[in-house]
Amino acid sequence: MSKAKLIITAVVVEGRSQADVARSYGVSKGWVSKLVARYREQGEAAFEPQSRRPATSPTAIDAATVELIVRLRKQLSGQGLDAGPDTIAWHLRHHHGKTVSRATISRYLTRAGLVTPEPKKRPRSSYIRFQAELPNETWQADFTHYRLADGTDTEILTWLDDHSRYALHVTAWPRITGPIVRDTFRHAVAAHGVPASTLTDNGMVFTTRLAGGRGGRNAFEHELRRLHVTQKNSTPNHPTTCGKVERFQQTMKKWLAAQATQPTSVCDLQALLETFVELYNHRRPHRSLPHRATPAAVYNNRPKALPADSRDGDTHTRVRHDRVDRTGVVTLRVGGRLHHIGIGRTHARTHVILLVDDLHVRIVAATTGELLRELIIDPTRDYQPQYTKKPPNP
CATH class of the missing domain: 1.10.10 (Arc Repressor Mutant, subunit A)
Structure with missing residues (x-):
């Protein structure tokens, strides 16, 4: 028997006062009165548990x-x-x-x-993630098998920036060879600059280090040595080391499988790959990037890393994430002093990245990579105005 039925029975059948029943059962007099009124209106239905769902939901979406x-x-x-x-x-x-x-x-x-x-998955916080600090600090590469609509086997080679997940160069071939790896790397370098390092598995097209020294370096290794690029390879039987490029390949294959027209030649496949790369780099938000930005935005809004013996003094010395306040200002500490930099109320609450090289500062939108302001900090002033007043005419 429910507590509501006990209370209603005590009042209606026993004839006890509502105040007495409320004291006996440790409830408020208002609730006893409400139960009795409900019983007189609904009869036996008043004994059933009532829904606690609100009559209206003002925050519900349309x-x-x-x-x-x-x-x-x-x-x-x-x-x-x-x-x-x-x-x-x-x-x-x-x-x-x-x-x-x-x-x-x-x-x-x-x-x-x-x-x-x-099934309940392992929480994301339990994973140990590694990510390059700058674009071009590390390029990952891998190739995957793909079967055309007519049953012909092909392979797709991908060069991916580790920091931004930007797809640098994706091409289809009947079969991947050492010279193809070298040549596609050269094309990526011509378009995006020389990276500081590369990360691949231990396939013979990438490295001969597990071949017992037979045959010397392959074409790709000679190219890396010529450009002073550090070569990194995953530990054998640890494929997750190159997990970013492998995850990219999963996304790519899922997209290819969803296309209405399946490719019947390497040329057809390459055309589809170019469409996918444009979508992936510039229009598709990436779950692993800050503020779900696109890979292109993240790749382009930071300075590029260079091979160790080619670095010069032109790189930024600090990279700082911040958010424009409601008045259109961000703060930056220089030489132990806090400076307020005007961005404009138009960009209030925008997430930004500050690229700081001594007193030279570039402020870009974290999501789009748009340059919001570039300035030289005046160390003598707290507030760095957005516009400088012109001197009066003599």
Whole structure:
């Protein structure tokens, strides 16, 4: 028997006062009065537990937004792209001007039957992650097998920047060889500069270090030595060392599989790869990057690392993340003194990266890589105005 039924019975059947019943059962007189009124209105139904759901939900999102969430989920999934709550939230904010929390999106996807329950996963915080501090500090490379629509086997070679996940060079070949690795590396260098180091597995097209010294260095190793690039290789039987490029390959293959027309030649495959790389680098938010920026934005908003014996004094000495305050200002400490730098109220609450080389400062938007301001700090002033007043005419 429920407590509500006991209380109602004590008042209605026994004829006890509501105050007496309230004291006996340790409840408020108001609740006893409410139960009795409900019994007189509903009869026996008053004994059943009542729903605690609020009559209204003022914070609930509108039906049009719910429909948009479902549509984005289906569109992204159909294109072979990530369609999780974080990605949908990014598209809502950047393309539709709507801000919806990850939890809310997840809840509505579950209600729509678009989420498949999975076993509890290992928490992300338990993973040990390694990431280069600067673009071009480390390039990862790997190749993967791909079968064309007519059954022909091909291989896809990828060069990926470790810091930004930027796809530097992705090409399809009937078969990957040592000279192909060297030549594609040269093309990537011509487009993006010489990296400080490379990271690959121990395949013979990348290194001969496990070949017992037979045959000397391969073509790729000679090229790295010529350019003074440090060569790094994963420990045997530890494929996760090159996990970023392997994760890129998974995303790439998922996207390829979702295309309506499957490639029948290496040329067709290469055309699809170029479309995917453009989408991946410039239009697809990346879950592993700060503020879910695109790889291109992260790759382009920091100075590039150089081979160790080629570094010069032109590199930035500090990289600092901050957020523009509501008045359009960011702060920077130089020589033990805090300086306030005007950015403009237009950029209030924008996440920014400050690239500091002595007194020279560049401030870029963390998400887009847009240069918001470039200045030389005046050490004698606290506030660094956005505009300098012109001297009066004589």
